[in-house]
Amino acid sequence: MAQYLLSVHGPVEMEDYGSYGSKEEMEAAFAATEAFNQKLQAEGHWVFAGGLMPATTATVVDGTGGTPVMTDGPYLETKEVVGGFWVIEAPDLDVALKLAAEGSKACGGKVEVRPFQTEEAVDDLLGQDA
Amino acid sequence: MTAPASREIERLFREEYGRLIASLVRRFGDIDIAEDAAGEALVAALEKWPETGVPPNPGAWLTTTAGNRAIDRIRRERKRDEKHQAAVMVYDDTPHAPTGVIEDDRLRLIFTCCHPALAPEARIALTLRLLGGLTVAEIASAFLVQETTMAQRITRAKAKIKGAHIPYRVPEAEDLPARVGAVLAVLLLIFNEGYLSSGDGDPVRADLTGEAIRLARVLHRLMPDDLETTGLLALLLLTEARRAARVRGGELVPLEDQDRGGWDRALIAEGHALVRTCLAANRPGRYQILAAINAVHTDAPTAAATDWAQVVALYDQLARLDPSPIVALNRAVAVAELDGPEVALAVVDRLPLEGYHAWHATRAELLRRLGRSADAREQYDAALAVCDNVAERAFLHRRRGQLAG
Numbered sequence: 001m002a003q004y005l006l007s008v009h010g011p012v013e014m015e016d017y018g019s020y021g022s023k024e025e026m027e028a029a030f031a032a033t034e035a036f037n038q039k040l041q042a043e044g045h046w047v048f049a050g051g052l053m054p055a056t057t058a059t060v061v062d063g064t065g066g067t068p069v070m071t072d073g074p075y076l077e078t079k080e081v082v083g084g085f086w087v088i089e090a091p092d093l094d095v096a097l098k099l100a101a102e103g104s105k106a107c108g109g110k111v112e113v114r115p116f117q118t119e120e121a122v123d124d125l126l127g128q129d130a
Numbered sequence: 131m132t133a134p135a136s137r138e139i140e141r142l143f144r145e146e147y148g149r150l151i152a153s154l155v156r157r158f159g160d161i162d163i164a165e166d167a168a169g170e171a172l173v174a175a176l177e178k179w180p181e182t183g184v185p186p187n188p189g190a191w192l193t194t195t196a197g198n199r200a201i202d203r204i205r206r207e208r209k210r211d212e213k214h215q216a217a218v219m220v221y222d223d224t225p226h227a228p229t230g231v232i233e234d235d236r237l238r239l240i241f242t243c244c245h246p247a248l249a250p251e252a253r254i255a256l257t258l259r260l261l262g263g264l265t266v267a268e269i270a271s272a273f274l275v276q277e278t279t280m281a282q283r284i285t286r287a288k289a290k291i292k293g294a295h296i297p298y299r300v301p302e303a304e305d306l307p308a309r310v311g312a313v314l315a316v317l318l319l320i321f322n323e324g325y326l327s328s329g330d331g332d333p334v335r336a337d338l339t340g341e342a343i344r345l346a347r348v349l350h351r352l353m354p355d356d357l358e359t360t361g362l363l364a365l366l367l368l369t370e371a372r373r374a375a376r377v378r379g380g381e382l383v384p385l386e387d388q389d390r391g392g393w394d395r396a397l398i399a400e401g402h403a404l405v406r407t408c409l410a411a412n413r414p415g416r417y418q419i420l421a422a423i424n425a426v427h428t429d430a431p432t433a434a435a436t437d438w439a440q441v442v443a444l445y446d447q448l449a450r451l452d453p454s455p456i457v458a459l460n461r462a463v464a465v466a467e468l469d470g471p472e473v474a475l476a477v478v479d480r481l482p483l484e485g486y487h488a489w490h491a492t493r494a495e496l497l498r499r500l501g502r503s504a505d506a507r508e509q510y511d512a513a514l515a516v517c518d519n520v521a522e523r524a525f526l527h528r529r530r531g532q533l534a535g
Binding site for chain 1: 245247293294297299301305
């Protein structure tokens with residue numbers, strides 16, 4: 001089993017109902033997303049998921065120097081940001097892509113599918129010079 | 131027994147390459163391991179066969195030799211890293227007998243190479259590399275990119291297959307039509323690049339058209355009941371049949387001026403038989419209809435004898451499936467033969483295809499027939515400005531020069 005990050009991308013500018021046009025749309029998307037989450041759990045794909053607060057609430061921390069430096073706002077100033085995500089388990093990309101399509105339909109946003117590093121991939125990285 | 135020349139061995143190797151790589155990928159679950167092992171098997175064959183002669187079943191010899199080399203390599207590396215290599219050895223993606231779907235190593239691999247999660251140009255390159263056995267240099271020169279660029283493209287696609295766990299598997303029945311469509315699109319793109327090559331080199335690249343046909347034959351053999359695959363193979367055969375007559379003196383020859391005696395009758399007969407199979411099944415799709423249109427053309431003893439009403443009817447059918455302006459443009463070319471250039475031009479003028487060379491070339495031709503030389507000249511210029519095939523450019527140049535006034 002591999003793990004994938006399914007991140008939901010949407011506009012950085014939020015209206016009254018987040019990225020949705022109306023209260024009804026928002027409620028319908030929340031209900032569909034909840035149903036999708038239930039399905040992920042029932043079928044054994046669920047690892048973790050969550051919606052994120054607006055990007056304006058983010059803080060960037062750079063701890064690579066001597067004293068950590070804090071910067072208000074998201075790491076990249078873009079028009080579209082990650083608004084939420086799922087971490088799922090799937091046997092291969094085909095299954096992950098199908099789930100992403102369902103998740104995208106449910107929450108009404110575009111979904112990026114990205115595989116997690118496997119132990120094997122990390123070993124490959126570490127063992128490159130061996 | 132005469133010793134085989136290394137050229138002969140390399141030819142045999144290329145012929146077996148797709149099958150060899152596909153079986154190694156299935157067995158070891160890793161494209162890099164498969165390619166390295168295949169390369170080592172070639173080296174072994176080049177050493178051994180000149181002495182022993184070609185074995186009775188060269189494919190089996192190469193598969194066994196490459197398999198042994200792969201296992202040697204994995205054992206060597208396992209000493210370095212027990213856990214990782216144990217994982218590779220047990221990786222076998224054989225699905226639990228999905229009924230009704232044919233399984234074959236090459237079929238799995240072609241679906242992997244043409245996976246929708248890969249960029250279209252990467253799909254083409256991977257298919258030619260892994261199934262066609264073309265070298266990176268050959269693929270790079272066919273698509274006019276630097277060899278390093280092409281190598282990077284292929285490496286990145288292979289890394290994505292591995293890193294994102296794109297499976298080596300024939301898609302499930304419900305997904306099959308869409309996924310087969312992606313494979314067929316890749317084969318048609320390979321063929322088209324060969325049939326109307328871009329750049330200043332050969333106007334037609336028979337190696338690419340031949341490779342596309344070879345792969346289409348493999349796909350058809352593996353999925354004989356898939357009508358769109360049958361349709362695509364027929365389309366490629368009926369188009370390839372006209373290849374020799376299509377360029378004369380470095381200039382593209384339009385269908386109506388081609389020497390039909392130069393058409394390949396065997397390919398036409400084969401293509402017509404496939405089209406008849408499609409017609410009998412009566413479940414038309416895009417490639418089947420395109421094949422049927424080409425069957426009408428190749429059926430006519432002379433250009434004047436072409437059944438244009440039939441061609442237009444087929445394009446009408448195609449337009450219902452695919453209401454794109456390109457289909458409408460091709461339909462209009464047939465309409466010009468049936469209802470005259472004025473009717474056709476009225477249709478063509480409305481299509482949003484500004485900057486597409488075939489649109490400008492078609493308008494130029496229709497305007498020429500209507501005697502509107504100045505307008506035609508303008509359109510020949512527009513077509514020449516965006517046309518990327520040397521033989522077609524030569525043809526457009528000559529037609530432009532023949533305009534009155």
